[in-house]
Amino acid sequence: MASSVAKRALEPGQRVTLAYWAIRGLAQPIRLLLEYVQVPYEDKLFEQGKAPDFDKSCWFDVKDTILGDYPMPNLPYLIDGDLVITQSNAIVRHIARQHELLGSTSTEMARCDIMLEEGMDLRNRTVGLAYGRAGAIEEALPAYAEGLRSHFDRYSRFLGDGPWFAGQSLTACDFIMFELLDQNSLMVKGCLDQFPSLKAFCERFTALPAIKSYLASSRCIVFPCNNQHSQTTQKKIC
Ligand SMILES: N[C@@H](CCC(=O)N[C@@H](CS)C(=O)NCC(=O)O)C(=O)O
Structure with missing residues (x-):
């Protein structure tokens, strides 16, 4: 907190x-x-x-x-x-x-590192779709959504009972994971529906008082996720 x-x-x-x-x-x-x-x-x-x-x-x-x-x-x-x-x-x-947000045990530190890198791997796929050529996003979305299910299945098993991805401590990777889960749920509607523990993670994260107040503030950029030339911005998807 x-x-x-x-x-x-x-x-x-x-x-x-x-x-x-x-x-x-x-x-x-x-x-x-x-x-x-x-x-x-x-x-x-x-x-x-x-x-x-x-x-x-x-x-x-x-x-x-x-x-x-x-x-x-x-x-x-x-x-x-x-x-x-x-x-x-x-x-x-x-x-x-x-700010001591890299984990408080060596297990948590390793788990935080793993998810920081996992997050970057998925992000590269996500932006690959977002910045694809015009029309490609519609074509690629079903296969992307299928791949996403497999990623989310692994993430939910890694998260386990949580509450955070590293374990008991909130760490840097939770900030990356929240943003990725949120961006993807804007891009692929309902993609979290099969994964109640990931949904609960997002709810837990957005309930942190400082996060809650930032997300509700005018400082927070809600749209766009990607730059002007991306398909997601052009089509006002996210
Ligand atoms: N691996 C770098 C990638 C940075 C990157 O590609 N930045 C893009 C925006 S997402 C950019 O426009 N950089 C400006 C530049 O290339 O000069 C990171 O994680 O920060």
């Missing part, structure tokens, strides 16, 4: 910067995490242009200068004091490490 989170001391007025496209995408679990640990942050948003050009110059014009001589600029990036971090899972681990 948020109240028992070990908070890292920030100087008054100090905040971290999280930068990403103005979408949920890879940044949403990071936003959820920052909200949960109550670290003040700037949610710096780069907005891709609409059709037909889908202009991304707001990022690519500044990509090689905005982070000084940092050699691997990308989105998302996090600036925490003097530290610049790219790679979404590195950012997630950095925040989680500072």
Whole structure:
């Protein structure tokens, strides 16, 4: 629960910067995490242009200068004091490490790592569908939904009695898993229906007070999950 989170001391007025496209995408679990640990942050948003050009110059014009001589600029990036971090899972681990959200036993730590990587594997499939060519999403959806059932079956067996994916402790992977389950249930209606334990996990996660208040706030991006040129955004699916 948020109240028992070990908070890292920030100087008054100090905040971290999280930068990403103005979408949920890879940044949403990071936003959820920052909200949960109550670290003040700037949610710096780069907005891709609409059709037909889908202009991304707001990022690519500044990509090689905005982070000084940092050699691997990308989105998302996090600036925490003097530290610049790219790679979404590195950012997630950095925040989680500072707030003891990587598991409290070696079993929980391993389980958290497993699900962080599982989450990235499924996400790559999910965005593969979302960014497919026009028309492909309808064609590919039945096979995708079938694959999803198999993933969810494994996840529900891994979760077991939970309450969290790592075990008794809420960890970083829960933020990733929630976002993936939520995005997929917007894309494939009813995909959680056969998996009551995954549904219960989502309900447990969204009942965390800091998460509940973030999801209800105007700070929270509800749509779109993917960038402007994706099929999911073009067709207003999610
Ligand atoms: N493996 C990287 C992937 C980062 C990535 O592909 N970012 C996309 C958005 S999801 C992007 O537009 N990056 C900007 C760029 O390539 O300069 C991560 O997990 O952060």
